[in-house]
Amino acid sequence: MERKVVVLLSGGLDSAVTAAICRERGFSVHALTFRYGQRHSIEAQAAVRVAERLGVARHVTQTMDLRAFGGSALTGDLDVPRRANALEIERGIPATYVPARNTIFLAFALAFAETIASTDIFIGVNAVDYSGYPDCSPQYIEAFERLARLATKAGVEGADFRVHAPLIAMSKSQIIREGVRLGVDFSITHSCYDPAEDGAACGACDSCVLRRKGFKDAGVIDPIRYVARTGD
């Protein structure tokens, strides 16, 4: 029987590459997506397309409302910052940080994993381009693994839960090249924090800026649609 793994799938580029890595390793991919009250549902729709394209064993979407707490640009409480290029992205923790988001996501992934008797969770976090987010660090991942073993029936019975973050030390261009190698269809992924009504990416939020720079550095054409801007 194939080894079952839970993969957090956002619909973005990083999680699509993470899921493709799991497929290449021959795992039975159980994908988990969240609608958590983002400004738009385009990301979750992209996750459905990515899951279908990869042919995952199962795809569960959890809906919740993190807007009830507030405190983030991604859930509509703050403006999404726009930049001219990657150099403008400030150091420190960005406005798009959502309080405790990855902890909530990993907690659900742990529930999913324990239910299907899996001990492996894959998450597409990255500590290079997203160094400002606390819940993307190797120390954080290790702390969650430790918690998982104490938190669950399976854990106290000896299951050695692991949180795998295969992209954690890769640059965006390395991730894109890995995706190309694995045959990921980037045209169905979505990265923009603040897309237009028709789904076109803004091209100027941190996520778009990092994505565009990554494709440029990798020497690969980004197949998604961006809002036309002067100078493009």
Place this chain on the structure above:
Amino acid sequence: MERKVVVLLSGGLDSAVTAAICRERGFSVHALTFRYGQRHSIEAQAAVRVAERLGVARHVTQTMDLRAFGGSALTGDLDVPRRANALEIERGIPATYVPARNTIFLAFALAFAETIASTDIFIGVNAVDYSGYPDCSPQYIEAFERLARLATKAGVEGADFRVHAPLIAMSKSQIIREGVRLGVDFSITHSCYDPAEDGAACGACDSCVLRRKGFKDAGVIDPIRYVARTGD
């Protein structure tokens, strides 16, 4: 200004006493309740009553669907065991264990706390009567605190998140006596895992059995309604 705390409020007896402890200490109580796909919504309704009675500063109810994963009697996948008395409650992890539930609850509590600039989460877990649940142990609580400091913007900036479990070492009768002292109205709390249609407690699930024994040991009359049974 009053110190803000987040209290996990289930509508049960333990969390009502926990919230009353916070009120006695003069904290600004921010209550958090979950509808997670239980067999019934009576518990969440009880939480609303308890929050109103205590006069909390804010009460947020999060809705999610843990049935999507399955694996627990509380979400309808297994039968709720019934007992004649407390001696029959088996050792080990009960069928009513919900995979990773407290981790999910604490993750949301952490998001709530960070958003309101609080560093204190109160949870009514108990390691005496619920010794079978892994996510009620002191080691688990400590592991979550460690995670919280790494997981959040506030934590990496120095906030010392604490998860308080004031009932963790108390017996059910001690918890009930503490509730009496604090003026908790037990008639509006709900403990039963498998209530009748009209809301009456079954009297025979683990939660009812522990509650009844606790009131008996405390020498206090339990004001809630139980389904009439032969021999009662």
